[in-house]
Amino acid sequence: MTVDASRGADAPPELVQLLTPEGELVEHPDYEFDLTAEDVKSLYRDLVLVRRVDLEAVALQRQGELGIWASLLGQEAAQIGSGRALTEQDMAFPTYREHGVAWCRGVDPVKLLGLFRGVNHGGWDPAEHNFHLYTIVIGSQTLHATGYAMGIQRDGAEAATIVYFGDGATSQGDVNESFIWASVFNAPVVFFCQNNQWAISEPLEKQSRIPLYRRASGFGFPGVRVDGNDVFACLAVTKKALQAAREGQGPTLIEAFTYRMGAHTTSDDPTRYRLETELEAWKLKDPIERVKAYLFKNELADQEFFDRIEAEAAELGKSVRTRCLEMPDPDPMEMFEHVYAHPHVLLAEERAQFADYLAGFEEEVA
Amino acid sequence: MTQLTLARAINAGLRRAMEEDPKVLVMGEDVGKLGGVFRVTDGLQKDFGEDRVIDTPLAESGIVGTAIGLALRGFRPVCEIQFDGFVFPAADQIITQLAKMPMRSLGAIRLPIVVRIPCGGGIGAVEHHSESPEAYFTHTAGLRVVACANPVDAYTMLQQAIRSDDPVIFFEPKRRYWEKAEVDLEMDLAAAMPFDRASVVRQGSDVTLLAYGPMVKTALEAAVAAEEDGRSVEVIDLRTLSPLDTATIFDSVRKTGRCVVAHEAPVYSGLGGEIAARVTEACFYHLEAPVLRVGGFSTPYPPSRLEEHYLPDLDRVLDAVDRTFAY
Numbered sequence: 086m087t088v089d090a091s092r093g094a095d096a097p098p099e100l101v102q103l104l105t106p107e108g109e110l111v112e113h114p115d116y117e118f119d120l121t122a123e124d125v126k127s128l129y130r131d132l133v134l135v136r137r138v139d140l141e142a143v144a145l146q147r148q149g150e151l152g153i154w155a156s157l158l159g160q161e162a163a164q165i166g167s168g169r170a171l172t173e174q175d176m177a178f179p180t181y182r183e184h185g186v187a188w189c190r191g192v193d194p195v196k197l198l199g200l201f202r203g204v205n206h207g208g209w210d211p212a213e214h215n216f217h218l219y220t221i222v223i224g225s226q227t228l229h230a231t232g233y234a235m236g237i238q239r240d241g242a243e244a245a246t247i248v249y250f251g252d253g254a255t256s257q258g259d260v261n262e263s264f265i266w267a268s269v270f271n272a273p274v275v276f277f278c279q280n281n282q283w284a285i286s287e288p289l290e291k292q293s294r295i296p297l298y299r300r301a302s303g304f305g306f307p308g309v310r311v312d313g314n315d316v317f318a319c320l321a322v323t324k325k326a327l328q329a330a331r332e333g334q335g336p337t338l339i340e341a342f343t344y345r346m347g348a349h350t351t352s353d354d355p356t357r358y359r360l361e362t363e364l365e366a367w368k369l370k371d372p373i374e375r376v377k378a379y380l381f382k383n384e385l386a387d388q389e390f391f392d393r394i395e396a397e398a399a400e401l402g403k404s405v406r407t408r409c410l411e412m413p414d415p416d417p418m419e420m421f422e423h424v425y426a427h428p429h430v431l432l433a434e435e436r437a438q439f440a441d442y443l444a445g446f447e448e449e450v451a
Numbered sequence: 452m453t454q455l456t457l458a459r460a461i462n463a464g465l466r467r468a469m470e471e472d473p474k475v476l477v478m479g480e481d482v483g484k485l486g487g488v489f490r491v492t493d494g495l496q497k498d499f500g501e502d503r504v505i506d507t508p509l510a511e512s513g514i515v516g517t518a519i520g521l522a523l524r525g526f527r528p529v530c531e532i533q534f535d536g537f538v539f540p541a542a543d544q545i546i547t548q549l550a551k552m553p554m555r556s557l558g559a560i561r562l563p564i565v566v567r568i569p570c571g572g573g574i575g576a577v578e579h580h581s582e583s584p585e586a587y588f589t590h591t592a593g594l595r596v597v598a599c600a601n602p603v604d605a606y607t608m609l610q611q612a613i614r615s616d617d618p619v620i621f622f623e624p625k626r627r628y629w630e631k632a633e634v635d636l637e638m639d640l641a642a643a644m645p646f647d648r649a650s651v652v653r654q655g656s657d658v659t660l661l662a663y664g665p666m667v668k669t670a671l672e673a674a675v676a677a678e679e680d681g682r683s684v685e686v687i688d689l690r691t692l693s694p695l696d697t698a699t700i701f702d703s704v705r706k707t708g709r710c711v712v713a714h715e716a717p718v719y720s721g722l723g724g725e726i727a728a729r730v731t732e733a734c735f736y737h738l739e740a741p742v743l744r745v746g747g748f749s750t751p752y753p754p755s756r757l758e759e760h761y762l763p764d765l766d767r768v769l770d771a772v773d774r775t776f777a778y
């Protein structure tokens with residue numbers, strides 16, 4: 086069964102779902118549920134922890150410690166499900182909202198805060214965790230992921246690339262070009278589109294007349310729509326697409342049908358363009374609650390387990406906060422670092438002049 | 452007279468242009484219900500409808516490319532690019548098509564398109580939200596490039612840009628969006644200063660300080676501070692970046708004998724270089740010192756916690772003013 090009637094009359098028909106919002110397993114002809122109790126508990130833990138990190142970041146922004154934050158609230162299952170499908174050799178290319186995927190790749194959440202706090206523009210080495218830098222320019226990274234996948238292909242490596250983007254991004258030329266390149270070169274790349282229904286204030290209808298996953302067929306590769314709030318389905322669908330890519334079967338477009346439960350960013354005011362009732366409806370499909378319900382109903386976890394995860398989340402939130410506050414402001418001279426690989430006379434000259442200029446103030450004070 | 456912020460003044464300018472000419476359209480990302488991320492287009496869709504205030508798909512090349520098509524059909528589109536750093540996907544359409552098509556048609560085609568771009572830093576934003584890309588466009592023949600610095604100019608220059616039959620890249624100083632001034636909404640546009648003219652915003656006799664967009668306010672503050680040191684600074688708001696109003700600039704420099712250009716964009720290959728060369732050529736025998744430039748460094752725009760060091764501030768402008776007296 087692909088469709089779950091509980092999703093309501095307006096539910097998209099072709100949705101892959103393995104776990105209903107009520108926490109019931111459903112069968113699917115193409116995707117198997119093969120997780121142990123331990124697997125599920127560990128997914129649950131990830132979901133809860135990334136939501137906690139996100140919450141803390143929002144609070145830090147409110148208190149002026151971050152300039153802005155793009156919340157992943159509501160998209161935890163799409164990110165944890167797809168993120169956990171990756172092997173260590175696979176490479177991920179995120180937007181600016183993939184905090185959950187970063188978590189799965191082993192990136193310290195505090196590392197993500199640097200960009201939002203304004204102390205750096207990313208500042209991690211993508212090769213360390215096979216997790217590329219956040220990309221703010223909408224859609225650009227889809228081409229990078231495709232090129233990276235072409236590299237994997239030429240290396241004969243047993244790996245794939247996954248690239249994240251939003252529903253709005255599907256309108257960009259770069260994204261459409263990446264579909265073409267991936268298709269023509271049969272590149273091992275999975276296009277993971279989180280359709281959270283909104284691109285800032287613009288609903289999906291402003292970007293597409295057809296369900297996004299169906300775009301893939303025109304480019305010549307498979308497209309799948311998965312319940313983006315179902316971590317089991319996201320994991321299963323992404324695993325299969327990545328495996329196909331690794332085995333030389335080329336790209337897949339996955340549309341994770343989900344919802345941006347928060348504002349676009351902390352600078353946004355969604356009351357100007359969308360109804361509160363929409364949010365209420367999606368709250369019933371919460372990605373975390375259904376896993377909790379599943380664990381409870383099947384007596385796979387007791388209250389002690391949930392309490393323990395809560396405590397761990399609280400601890401993580403505290404640690405993220407403390408370490409965010411400890412993040413030093415960069416030294417002004419750092420501006421001139423890392424711009425080029427080789428010495429650069431113009432930059433060297435400007436650096437020296439600026440150092441002199443700053444020193445002038447110290448002399449004045451002295 | 453009405454007290455308006457710069458953002459509201461642009462809103463009022465758009466509104467008046469749309470009332471006066473049914474062919475004027477507004478198009479861009481989130482310009483409808485949201486009213487744009489800076490609320491510049493607030494309320495316009497409600498009053499003029501979705502056919503005239505268009506929430507576009509998320510594609511800047513598409514915004515400018517379809518605006519060209521609309522213009523070919525007789526419309527006057529005003530495109531909003533959400534932030535400076537996002538004009539680049541549209542750069543192809545702007546540079547290869549918008550700028551050149553009229554000339555290729557031997558003048559048969561006119562493309563009265565305005566591309567509005569909030570520009571510059573100082574708002575503590577993440578990367579691509581604080582850039583000053585004007586030189587890419589001043590380097591492109593076929594475009595007019597202007598920058599407003601205050602609510603009155605925002606109101607008048609935008610309407611003049613919309614009335615212009617040439618494509619206009621219209622820069623708005625985003626960190627000044629909330630600055631207020633009295634604006635006469637009934638003003639006769641024909642009587643207002645044309646948008647291809649610079650304006651002397653403070654008279655002075657010792658040194659000419661040229662600025663535009665967000666730096667005009669800084670330049671005026673620097674002039675006040677310099678006065679305390681006994682230096683009389685003449686401040687010119689360039690307003691038009693392509694073409695430059697060189698007559699106004701040269702008149703001033705011939706009077707003062709000194710010239711400093713300040714902009715947020717990197718000094719290297721920036722507009723200041725062009726101005727310095729022209730002033731040197733035209734005013735050589737009047738100059739007491741070389742033309743000096745103050746601006747951004749040859750680094751990507753830094754993370755926001757460092758932007759105060761990157762952006763030319765009062766001290767760096769004054770430092771340059773002082774240095775013109777050291778020759």
Ligand SMILES: Cc1ncc(C[n+]2csc(CCOP(=O)(O)OP(=O)(O)O)c2C)c(N)n1
Pocket residue numbers: 182221222223250251252253254255281283284285345349480509511533537540
């Ligand atoms: C090229 C470009 N244009 C505009 C923007 C401004 N912008 C930032 S996020 C966004 C909406 C993105 O929507 P979507 O792709 O659905 O991703 P979501 O934010 O919903 O995750 C826009 C227009 C940008 N970052 N890059």
Ligand SMILES: [Mg+2]
Pocket residue numbers: 251252253279280281282283284285
């Ligand atoms: Mg979206």
